[in-house]
Structure formats: structure tokens, C-alpha cells
Amino acid sequence: MRQLLAWTLAAAAALAAAPTAPAARPDCPRLTTSWHGDNRARLQRVIDARGTCSGHTGAVAAFDWDNTVTKNDxxxxxxxxxxxxxxxxxxxxxxxxxxxxxxxxxxxxxxxxxxxxxxxxxxxxxxxxxxxxxxxxxxxxxxxxxxxxxxxxxxxxxxxxxxxxxxxxxxxxxxxxxxxxxxxxxxxxxxxxxxxxxxxxxxxxAYVRPYGQMRDLIRTLHRAGFRVYVVSAGAEPVTEVWSKGVGVDAAHTIAIRPVLDRRGRITTRDEGCGGVPATRGAVIPYIDGKRCWINQEVYGVRGAAAWQRQPWRRRPALAAGDADTDVTFVGDATGAHLVIDRGKPELMCRAYDDADGRWLVNPMFIDPLPRRTTPYPCSATAWTAPDGTPGPLLRPDGSVVPDQAGRTT
Known part of the structure; x- marks a missing residue:
């Protein structure tokens, strides 16, 4: 009971710390496409509260790419x-x-x-x-x-x-x-x-499609003064070609960055993050690596500190992902954690547990999954340890996330 009370108080404090949206003005940048449930309205509140409609600019929004902004990889x-x-x-x-x-x-x-x-x-x-x-x-x-x-x-x-x-x-x-x-x-x-x-x-x-809802969301965020980034576990020269198509330039695209040889050719080494030097793939934008790359490249956090959750004002206002590789940076967002439901256990357990009341779950916009018939094993195997061992998923206060049922379709 004591742990539950502490968790409840912490969630309430986080909600109180975040700015609330003002009454929307007619000239505020507006989302125009259809979303599941009340997700469009909830996203709009974050845009209104953290963007130009409230006199702010420079808030960060971060998106995974494959199967988040697009259907297929x-x-x-x-x-x-x-x-x-x-x-x-x-x-x-x-x-x-x-x-x-x-x-x-x-x-x-x-x-x-x-x-x-x-x-x-x-x-x-x-x-x-x-x-x-x-x-x-x-x-x-x-x-x-x-x-x-x-x-x-x-x-x-x-x-x-x-x-x-x-x-x-x-x-x-x-x-x-x-x-x-x-x-x-x-x-x-x-x-x-x-x-x-x-x-x-x-x-x-054989096909790929950028989701119309994600195009509209990114466009609206840009109009509202947000700095929009893509952070992907794909190859950066590949992701840059695609991200340009939704208005995100190379300077705002983060993915696996190959080290080049003296002739400018790709090698088997990748650039490092968080004080880890270039390696043969040991540190890429993957799970905790996505947090590290955002902290380092977006907020200028250097060394081992880039692996740690940063203070509220040095975290994205909105973050979106579809898989366990996205769970850490999506969880770091202060305004909305947007999840495209592909049935990935760690991410979906966090989303349905909804510890801070800011998780939004949306079915895939093309060919959504059928409704899940068994709960996600949050209390047993949803979390992956650094050594690869599966285990129970914990809240920040140490309590175990109970198994969660899928509810979006």
C-alpha cells in the first residue's frame, strides 16, 4: 500500500509540473486527420500547451520511423x-x-x-x-x-x-x-x-506507406514551433531519404551512423554515444540507446550522463514509437507517449499501465492487429535485462507492472 501511495503521489506531481493547455484559439495549428478514440484531442492539447499557441517555441517531438511514421521497414x-x-x-x-x-x-x-x-x-x-x-x-x-x-x-x-x-x-x-x-x-x-x-x-x-496521420502530426508540430526529430535503429543514409519526405531534414534525423574510411566509404564501425567510442555495433539507437542519442544529439548531454533520464525541460514533449526498441525514449516524453500498437510486450505494458496518465495507444493505421486475446506478461517476462534475460517489468517505485490486456481494437 505504501508503494502504491508513493507511486500515485509521484504521478500526481508529474501531472502538476507539466503546463496545461490554454483555451484553443482559432489560429492555432490544428490536426486534421482521424485518430483512434480521443487521441487526436489529446495530441492537440499537447501541441496547444507546448507550442506557439501558448507563446512557446523549441519544444522537441521525437519519432521512431519504421512502423511508426511508415507502414513497413x-x-x-x-x-x-x-x-x-x-x-x-x-x-x-x-x-x-x-x-x-x-x-x-x-x-x-x-x-x-x-x-x-x-x-x-x-x-x-x-x-x-x-x-x-x-x-x-x-x-x-x-x-x-x-x-x-x-x-x-x-x-x-x-x-x-x-x-x-x-x-x-x-x-x-x-x-x-x-x-x-x-x-x-x-x-x-x-x-x-x-x-x-x-x-x-x-x-x-513490397510496399511502404507513410501514414497520413503521422504526416499531419509532424506538419502541425512544425507549424506550432516544435523541433521534430526522427530517431531510428535503421541505417542513417536510408532513413534520411525517407524522413525528408515528411519534412524532417538530415540534421534532425538520427539513426545508425557508420564510420567512414579515408575515402568516404562505409565501414563496419558505427559512431558511439554516451562516452562509448566508435564500435562495431555495440551502441546504436536501440532501447536505452535511443535515449542516449536524443540526449547527446538534441540536448548536448555528453558522457555517461547521456544514458540517464534528464530533467523535465531536457526531454521531448512528445515521443512516438511502435516497438520495445522505442520504450525508453517514448517513456521519457513529458507531454504524450504515443504508441502505435504492434503488440510488443514491454512497450504495450508501459502503455496500458499508463503510470502518468499520458500514454496514448493507437492501432496501426493500415492493417491493424486483431484484438489481443491473452494478457501481456508484464509481471513475468516483458522486460529485457542488459544481459538478455527476461524478467518482470517494474515501475519507478519498484512495484511490478501487472499483466495487461490489449484494448485498442
């Missing part, structure tokens, strides 16, 4: 295009592409794809090679089911198969990768909603 769309057009460079050794690639994965990729630096992979004519790459990207296993990655990494700062995609383009320049993305983007926007294609034996989405 744009890095996967670029990888698909590159595989079909032989644009991946062949590595000298597959083991060089990731610090955690297993011997089994190295053997499988070598057998299916070959080695020898310089020549492009002929994946358009080698379905076995395409299959191995896609299986590792999607499931972190080889086609035979062997683990593709092993070793030690912080599971709240990176996931090897996410870091691996930019590493596959080592030897290409960011401009070349951006050109592949523009071609993939034209193709994905032209494909009808629901379209798929077969690569090797894998069936993958």
Missing part, C-alpha cells in the same frame, strides 16, 4: 532492392561483417555467397545467398537454424542483426546507399498496399 526495403540489383559488396571474410557473427553463420554465408573483396554479390541469381542474408536479418539464425550471433552485448543498447545491415554495405559510400534507397522508395511507394514479393524462399513486404 524502409531499411528492409532498401536491402530488398539491393539484393535484387546486386548492390551488396562481397566481403573478404563474412566474419568481418559483425563482431558477433558465429562460425556457423560464417560457414553458411561463405558456402551460399562466396568471399573475395571487391566484386558485388550476385544475389539476384543466387537465391541461397539471398536466403541466408534475409534469415540472419529477420531471425538471427542461418537457414539451417543455427544461431547467427553469439557473445556478449548489452541487449538494451544494440541488437546484432540491426547493426549488421549497414555493415553489409561496407565499401559503399553514403551517397551510393542513399541512391539505392531512392530507387527502393520509388518502387515501394508505387506498389499497392498489401503487396509482397518472394526473395529466395522468403516472402517480404
Amino acid at each position: 524502409v531499411t528492409d526495403a532498401t536491402l530488398s532492392w539491393a539484393l535484387r540489383h546486386d548492390r551488396l559488396p562481397r566481403p573478404a571474410r563474412w566474419k568481418d561483417t559483425s563482431a558477433w557473427l558465429t562460425e556457423a553463420a560464417d560457414r553458411a554465408l561463405t558456402a551460399a555467397c562466396g568471399t573475395g573483396a571487391g566484386a558485388p554479390l550476385r544475389t539476384s541469381a543466387e537465391p541461397r545467398c539471398t536466403d541466408e542474408i534475409l534469415e540472419i536479418r529477420e531471425n538471427a539464425t542461418t537457414m539451417s537454424g543455427a544461431p547467427a550471433f553469439a557473445g556478449h552485448w548489452n541487449h538494451r543498447r544494440t541488437v546484432p542483426q540491426y547493426a549488421w545491415v549497414p555493415q553489409l554495405f561496407a565499401g559503399r559510400t553514403p551517397a551510393e546507399l542513399a541512391s539505392y534507397t531512392r530507387a527502393a522508395r520509388r518502387e515501394a511507394l508505387a506498389a499497392p498496399v498489401g503487396a509482397t514479393r518472394v526473395l529466395g524462399t522468403h516472402t517480404v513486404p
Whole structure:
């Protein structure tokens, strides 16, 4: 009971600390698209309270990209295009592409794809090679089911198969990768909603669509004086091409940033965050890594402090995401935590527990999930520890989040 009282008082204090929206004026920037339930009205209140309608400018809004602003993953769309057009460079050794690639994965990729630096992979004519790459990207296993990655990494700062995609383009320049993305983007926007294609034996989405509601939200935030950022666990040269289409420029786009060699070519190393130097994928914008990159790049917080939750005025007013990779930075938002429901347990447990009364859950705007029939296992396995161990999800006061039922559809 004492813990519950402390949690209730803390939530009430957080609500009292935030500014309230004034009565809306006719000239305030307004959202115009339809949302689930009262989400549009609640988002509008944050815009009114923290934007030009209240005489403020410079508040931050931060968005995940893949499956938050768009339906489907744009890095996967670029990888698909590159595989079909032989644009991946062949590595000298597959083991060089990731610090955690297993011997089994190295053997499988070598057998299916070959080695020898310089020549492009002929994946358009080698379905076995395409299959191995896609299986590792999607499931972190080889086609035979062997683990593709092993070793030690912080599971709240990176996931090897996410870091691996930019590493596959080592030897290409960011401009070349951006050109592949523009071609993939034209193709994905032209494909009808629901379209798929077969690569090797894998069936993958063939289309991408920016959500109209997210376009409208970002446009309205800009008009209201917000600084809008995209923070993604995709490859930055890829994400920048897409984010430009909704009015977010490269300077406001944060994703995996490859270190370049002296000739300006992508390497298998990525820029670091929070006092961690450049590594082979150990620190990317993933779970706690997204907080670190926002704190560092948006608010100028340096060193180990970038991993910590910052004071109220150094956190986004609004943050949006769709997956567990987004849970930390979305939870840091002070005005609204917007969640696109894709059924990811840690994020959905936080959203439905709604500890501060500011979580908004919205079904996917295209092909939403059916209503969940079993509760999310918040009290048992929803949280992932840095060593990868699942465990119960805790509130800030240490109490366990009870299991939550899905309620959006």
C-alpha cells in the first residue's frame, strides 16, 4: 500500500509540473486527420500547451520511423532492392561483417555467397545467398537454424542483426546507399498496399506507406514551433531519404551512423554515444540507446550522463514509437507517449499501465492487429535485462507492472 501511495503521489506531481493547455484559439495549428478514440484531442492539447499557441517555441517531438511514421521497414526495403540489383559488396571474410557473427553463420554465408573483396554479390541469381542474408536479418539464425550471433552485448543498447545491415554495405559510400534507397522508395511507394514479393524462399513486404496521420502530426508540430526529430535503429543514409519526405531534414534525423574510411566509404564501425567510442555495433539507437542519442544529439548531454533520464525541460514533449526498441525514449516524453500498437510486450505494458496518465495507444493505421486475446506478461517476462534475460517489468517505485490486456481494437 505504501508503494502504491508513493507511486500515485509521484504521478500526481508529474501531472502538476507539466503546463496545461490554454483555451484553443482559432489560429492555432490544428490536426486534421482521424485518430483512434480521443487521441487526436489529446495530441492537440499537447501541441496547444507546448507550442506557439501558448507563446512557446523549441519544444522537441521525437519519432521512431519504421512502423511508426511508415507502414513497413524502409531499411528492409532498401536491402530488398539491393539484393535484387546486386548492390551488396562481397566481403573478404563474412566474419568481418559483425563482431558477433558465429562460425556457423560464417560457414553458411561463405558456402551460399562466396568471399573475395571487391566484386558485388550476385544475389539476384543466387537465391541461397539471398536466403541466408534475409534469415540472419529477420531471425538471427542461418537457414539451417543455427544461431547467427553469439557473445556478449548489452541487449538494451544494440541488437546484432540491426547493426549488421549497414555493415553489409561496407565499401559503399553514403551517397551510393542513399541512391539505392531512392530507387527502393520509388518502387515501394508505387506498389499497392498489401503487396509482397518472394526473395529466395522468403516472402517480404513490397510496399511502404507513410501514414497520413503521422504526416499531419509532424506538419502541425512544425507549424506550432516544435523541433521534430526522427530517431531510428535503421541505417542513417536510408532513413534520411525517407524522413525528408515528411519534412524532417538530415540534421534532425538520427539513426545508425557508420564510420567512414579515408575515402568516404562505409565501414563496419558505427559512431558511439554516451562516452562509448566508435564500435562495431555495440551502441546504436536501440532501447536505452535511443535515449542516449536524443540526449547527446538534441540536448548536448555528453558522457555517461547521456544514458540517464534528464530533467523535465531536457526531454521531448512528445515521443512516438511502435516497438520495445522505442520504450525508453517514448517513456521519457513529458507531454504524450504515443504508441502505435504492434503488440510488443514491454512497450504495450508501459502503455496500458499508463503510470502518468499520458500514454496514448493507437492501432496501426493500415492493417491493424486483431484484438489481443491473452494478457501481456508484464509481471513475468516483458522486460529485457542488459544481459538478455527476461524478467518482470517494474515501475519507478519498484512495484511490478501487472499483466495487461490489449484494448485498442
